[in-house]
Amino acid sequence: MVTTIKTAQRPPVGEEVLLAEAMQCQTDRPLETAPLTEEPAFAFWQQDIPDEYWALDAQELVERIHAAKARLAPRLVILGHHYQREDIIQFADYRGDSLKLARWAAEQRDKEYIVFCGVHFMAEAADILSGPNQVVMLPNMAAGCSMADMAAADDVYACWDELQEAGITDIVPVTYINSAASLKAHCGRHDGIICTSSNARTVLEWGLHQARRVLFFPDQHLGRNTAVKLGIPLEETAVWDYTLPAGSLGGNTVEQLERARVILWKGHCSVHARFSVEQIERAREEYPRIKVIVHPECRLEVVQAADGDGSTEFIARSIAEAPAGSRWAVGTEINLVSRLARENPDKLVFCLDPVVCPCSTMYRIHPAYLCWVLERLVAGRIVNRVAVDEETARWAKVALERMLAVV
Ligand code: 13P
Numbered sequence: 001m002v003t004t005i006k007t008a009q010r011p012p013v014g015e016e017v018l019l020a021e022a023m024q025c026q027t028d029r030p031l032e033t034a035p036l037t038e039e040p041a042f043a044f045w046q047q048d049i050p051d052e053y054w055a056l057d058a059q060e061l062v063e064r065i066h067a068a069k070a071r072l073a074p075r076l077v078i079l080g081h082h083y084q085r086e087d088i089i090q091f092a093d094y095r096g097d098s099l100k101l102a103r104w105a106a107e108q109r110d111k112e113y114i115v116f117c118g119v120h121f122m123a124e125a126a127d128i129l130s131g132p133n134q135v136v137m138l139p140n141m142a143a144g145c146s147m148a149d150m151a152a153a154d155d156v157y158a159c160w161d162e163l164q165e166a167g168i169t170d171i172v173p174v175t176y177i178n179s180a181a182s183l184k185a186h187c188g189r190h191d192g193i194i195c196t197s198s199n200a201r202t203v204l205e206w207g208l209h210q211a212r213r214v215l216f217f218p219d220q221h222l223g224r225n226t227a228v229k230l231g232i233p234l235e236e237t238a239v240w241d242y243t244l245p246a247g248s249l250g251g252n253t254v255e256q257l258e259r260a261r262v263i264l265w266k267g268h269c270s271v272h273a274r275f276s277v278e279q280i281e282r283a284r285e286e287y288p289r290i291k292v293i294v295h296p297e298c299r300l301e302v303v304q305a306a307d308g309d310g311s312t313e314f315i316a317r318s319i320a321e322a323p324a325g326s327r328w329a330v331g332t333e334i335n336l337v338s339r340l341a342r343e344n345p346d347k348l349v350f351c352l353d354p355v356v357c358p359c360s361t362m363y364r365i366h367p368a369y370l371c372w373v374l375e376r377l378v379a380g381r382i383v384n385r386v387a388v389d390e391e392t393a394r395w396a397k398v399a400l401e402r403m404l405a406v407v
């Protein structure tokens with residue numbers, strides 16, 4: 001019999017924790033496995049992992065994970081997001097960007113256990129889209145997303161109510177998949193939709209066919225970049241500052257909101273905020289004929305200065321399909337960029353930012369957590385299950401399925 005063990009609730013990713021973790025970023029840091037206790041930011045991570053896992057070294061972890069995986073083989077799948085570290089991605093049966101992994105969860109019903117090596121919102125989406133006989137687990141419950149946490153459900157509900165009260169009613173909510181399940185449900189209930197970085201353009205177009213304007217959260221940059229690609233002038237966008245007191249219309253006048261076709265929640269990704277136009281200029285000076293490719297969570301001026309932008313899958317595919325000898329400066333998370341450099345030895349691939357700074361929450365999926373979750377499964381016990389409550393899942397699924405139907 002399989003039993004589910006109650007585990008710690010997911011702690012929100014506070015700015016102060018991120019700042020403390022960012023202090024660990026270095027120019028010369030190797031991205032190799034160290035025992036969990038030697039990971040610089042371990043003190044912030046999920047602490048209810050048993051002591052026996054804390055000191056396991058890389059070799060022991062690899063052997064134990066392989067052994068547990070082999071025993072669970074026909075019933076288990078390990079999904080890995082592109083930003084996962086190498087010592088995790090080596091165990092992934094299937095890797096991809098948010099859209100690809102969500103599609104996998106919606107279409108594959110034969111695996112009973114889905115161990116999601118990514119962040120919390122991705123595991124929630126997999127739980128919502130997977131079948132009732134499937135169990136989704138996140139190896140470390142502290143693996144959240146700081147951008148997703150910038151849109152607290154109550155703040156978004158309050159914004160929605162304020163807009164309605166101000167007469168801004170011809171509007172649909174669009175949430176980036178980097179958001180809590182409750183917000184996906186909000187979109188489901190209000191005729192809205194979800195997007196990923198792969199399909200934001202098509203989804204935003206869809207939204208603007210449904211209503212005069214869209215409330216886009218939580219990433220202002222993806223929203224703005226996409227709006228500009230659709231030819232919407234910046235004067236027809238507005239930024240909703242969720243840090244302002246209730247009743248202040250997010251820092252806007254009614255006239256500004258009435259003019260806006262896209263109202264952008266003032267969230268951002270701390271990883272992609274590091275990329276700058278100066279870095280692009282430096283790369284072009286040093287390497288003639290270089291191609292610059294960035295993720296659309298980067299700021300507008302960075303996306304506009306680059307040669308191309310797209311999801312992690314798009315970036316990986318563009319480089320894989322490029323001719324030998326081509327040169328690529330990449331504006332996205334370092335674990336993916338380092339992997340692309342290794343997998344494309346006939347090309348020059350490097351990160352625009354010289355400082356090695358991984359997405360600190362993705363990085364919290366340390367192999368010790370994966371080993372713990374798999375070994376408990378072998379023993380018939382489920383730890384770190386991500387299970388969205390039925391009512392939330394029902395409405396979130398409406399919005400997710402709308403997205404999968406549109407793209
Ligand atoms: P992708 O869907 O492009 O993988 O993006 C997910 C993400 O969190 C990027 O920061």
Ligand code: SF4
Pocket residue numbers: 119144145146147148178269270271272297333359360361362
């Ligand atoms: Fe969230 Fe940014 Fe990490 Fe992506 S890279 S998971 S948006 S914090």
